[in-house]
Amino acid sequence: DTGVSQDPRHKITKRGQNVTFRCDPISEHNRLYWYRQTLGQGPEFLTYFQNEAQLEKSRLLSDRFSAERPKGSFSTLEIQRTEQGDSAMYLCASSLEGSSKEAFFGQGTRLTVV
Amino acid sequence: AQSVAQPEDQVNVAEGNPLTVKCTYSVSGNPYLFWYVQYPNRGLQFLLKYITGDNLVKGSYGFEAEFNKSQTSFHLKKPSALVSDSALYFCAVRVLRPGGSYIPTFGRGTSLIVHP
Numbered sequence: 615d616t617g618v619s620q621d622p623r624h625k626i627t628k629r630g631q632n633v634t635f636r637c638d639p640i641s642e643h644n645r646l647y648w649y650r651q652t653l654g655q656g657p658e659f660l661t662y663f664q665n666e667a668q669l670e671k672s673r674l675l676s677d678r679f680s681a682e683r684p685k686g687s688f689s690t691l692e693i694q695r696t697e698q699g700d701s702a703m704y705l706c707a708s709s710l711e712g713s714s715k716e717a718f719f720g721q722g723t724r725l726t727v728v
Numbered sequence: 729a730q731s732v733a734q735p736e737d738q739v740n741v742a743e744g745n746p747l748t749v750k751c752t753y754s755v756s757g758n759p760y761l762f763w764y765v766q767y768p769n770r771g772l773q774f775l776l777k778y779i780t781g782d783n784l785v786k787g788s789y790g791f792e793a794e795f796n797k798s799q800t801s802f803h804l805k806k807p808s809a810l811v812s813d814s815a816l817y818f819c820a821v822r823v824l825r826p827g828g829s830y831i832p833t834f835g836r837g838t839s840l841i842v843h844p
Contacts, residue, residue: 649834654836656835658834659831669828670831716762
């Protein structure tokens, strides 16, 4: 399978714990995006990497959120001190460079904070 | 403000009938528009895009979309709906972010229900 893969698919955590998600993009894609999706809503942009550089961060990305993409390959999204409001589907997508290029999405990581 | 809107939360259509899922946008400059489909507990799958050229764009699974610059719309269409088309459909437009990057921005989604 050469698509975008995300791990884990599901995560249940207690409030206050830290969680980390991983995304492996399509290998030749140098752009990587993280989105958050809650029930009944479209994906909301969180952050964007071009290669290893984090070029955009949404105001949704509070100080408790951090994302990395070392060496421009896989990416991790960490949430510290989770809150119940963090419960959502976290989607990763990747694309080739160029504004006309479509993004390809992984299946997402569903986070439940109890 | 740059944005994309899907005015209908839900569209119901009988199998075999044509379907339309609406999308309107507001961006500065030329828009890059996309349609995606999402099945339950899955990520989004790309259907089609408009960059430039012909206003009627053909995509996957028999879907097509019509770009209308004067109405700032990009409606998704299919001549004959299938029950298996039932899913969530998202319209997206590339939006210029404060950092200078163009990022896909999504509408709220439209639930398409095709009745047998």
